[in-house]
Amino acid sequence: MKIWTLQKKRVGDWMAALRAAGKEVLAPCEADGLLRFRPIDDPSAIAVRPGPCPFPFKEWLFPPHQVLFSYQFEGGKVNLREEEVLVNDQVGLFLRPCDAAAIKILDTVFLSDPPDGFYQLRRSHLTIVTLGCRQAVPSCFCPAVGLSPTSLEGSDLFLWEEDDRFLVYGVSEKGDRLVQVSPDLFEPGEGPEPDQLPSPLPFMERKEPLTNVGQKLQGLFESDLWQEVGRTCLGCGICAYLCPTCHCFDIVDESDAYSGIRCRNWDCCAFPLFTLHASGHNPRPDQPSRYRQRVLHKFAYFLQTFQQNMCVGCGRCSLFCPVGMDIYQIVLQLTGRCLV
C-alpha cells in the first residue's frame, strides 16, 4: 500500500485541483440545518465531527426519489421515454470507515445480477476518500460487526489525521488516481499498517460480536421476545432512512391525463403497507413482526444470501430513534447476552 502525507491546510488546494479535473467533491457540511454530504467548493464549510455524519452518503448513489422512465399518452398510443441521468465524476470526501463499508454492501445488492443501471452508473463515477476515526461516539458499535475505526472496506483512499497533516493510504487504483491529480501536494510518507494506528478501538464498549447470530435469531422466530421489543417501535422509518445499508424501495406512478412518470422512492419494512396484499392479507400484520423482519434481514437473511451482515455498526438508528430502540442492545438481549 502506498502512503503519502498531505498538509491539512492544502486540502483546499487538492479540492480545487479535483474540481479543475472535472470532479465534484462531496463532503459533510451543514445543509438545511442538518449535517449531510453536499457538493462543496469551500473547505472551511466542511463539518467533520466524531462519529458518522448524521445523513449517510447513500443518497448520492441511491437517491430518495428516482424517476425510472416517463410516458406520454398520444391518441391511443403510449410513448415511453427512458430517464436521462446526469452523472459527474464524484469524490466522496471524509466518509467514515463504516460508511465506506456500507457502500460495499449496497454494491452486493444493486450490482448483483441483474445489475441496477442507475446505481451502477453513479457508482462507477464515485471515488471514496475515508477519514479514519480518532474518536468514537457512544452509539458506535463497528467492532461488533467485524469492522473497526480504521477498516479499509470500500475505501479508495484512507486518511488518518496526525497533527497538522493527514497520512494518506492508497487502497485502490481509483484512489491513487486522485493523488495523481495534484501529485505535488502529496509527499511520500511512512506510517504503520492502518490496523496499528492509535484508534479508539480498545476503548469502545460495544463490541460483543453480532456477526454469528443468524441461526440463533432464526431459532427465535416465534419467541415472545419479539413482542416485547417490537411493541416499542413506532414504525416511523427513521432507522431505515438514516441506515447506510437499507435499500428497500417502492415503485409508484405519478400521472395525469396526458403523461406520467414511474419513479422509485425509499421505503421501509417498518411500514404497515410494505407487505400489504391487494386482497387485504398482510403477512406481517403488526409492528413486532415487522421489527423482527428488520433484525433478521440484517443479521440472518442477508448473511445467508450475500455472506455478510447488513449492518456496519454506525449506530445512527439507535442515536436517532425517537423511542430509543438500540439494535445492538436488542440483538444482545435476543441472544441472551444482556438483560436490558
Add this chain to the structure above:
Amino acid sequence: MNEERAFFDHNGLYTPTLLRVTAIEDEIPAEAVTGPIKNFVLERNGIDFRPGQFAQVTVFGAGEVPISLSSPPSLSDRIILTVRAAGFVTGALHQIRPGDVIGFRGPCGNGFPIEPCIGQDILFVAGGIGLAPLRGLLWELLFRRQDFGRILLLYGARTPRDLLYQYQIPEWQEKGVEVFQSVDVGDGVWEKRTETPRKVGVVTTLFQEIKIDPQRTVAFVCGPPVMIRFALLGLTRDLHIAPERCFATLERHMKCGVGKCGHCIVADKYVCMDGPVFSLAELEKMAVIEEPW
C-alpha cells in the same frame, strides 16, 4: 465540469415492453363474491416464458403489479392474464379496452418444475383465482399428455359463481384430467349436478374423495394464503406426499421483480427471483411459520 449524459437503454431493468391487448373476456361477473375477474389476451410478441412465471404488468397512468401468466407457453400467439379487480392498478386494468396498450416486464420468477415430473402423477390443488397460474401448467402438461401419468385437479371456490374456467372443464376431462370441485357455500342447484364430482366445503375436504399413490405423485398448490397452508398440511398428513413433492406458488407484495426492492423477502429468499414457486421442503427450511403464505 465534465458531465456525462447516459441513456438507460442498456438492460431495461425497470422499463416495460409495450404489448397490445387483443381481447378482453369476462370470466367472473361483478356480482360474484370475489368481484369481477377478466381474461386479458395479449399479443405474444416473441416473449418466452415457463408456466408459473409472472409478469410485472403496467397500466399506464395507474402503476405496475405482478400478475401470473395463465396461458401455456405452447399457445404460441398469445399470453393470457386472468385478473381480479382487487386493488388500484388491477381496478384500472379492468377499465381498459381491447386495442389498448399495456406495459409488460418479465417474465419474472422461476416457474414450475416440469421435466422432473415426467412419468409422475400430477395433483393440482387450487383455490379461487389460484387456478389461474396452475391453468398454464395444466394446459402445458395436456399438450404432452403422454409424458405424464394421472392428472387430478381439486378446485374450490367460495360459491359456484366464483369458479373459474368452467367452460374448459369438459375438454380437460376429455383429455383425462380427473376434476373434483368444491364450493364453500352452494346455491341449491350446483351441488345437485353431476358433471364433476363435487362437494360443499373447503377444497381440502376433496382429499377424502381421491386415492393416489404418494410415491409417484407431485402436487401443485395455489390459492389464498390460508388455503395454501392447509392444503400443504393435508397433502403431507392425509395424502402422505413427501414435502419435496409438494409445490406452492406464493403471493407477495412486489415492486421491482428483480431482487432489489426488498418487498417480497421471505427468509433468505426473494420470492420474485427465487420463487414464486417453492417446494414445501424449501418452505419448511425458510423457517417462517407465521408469515409464509
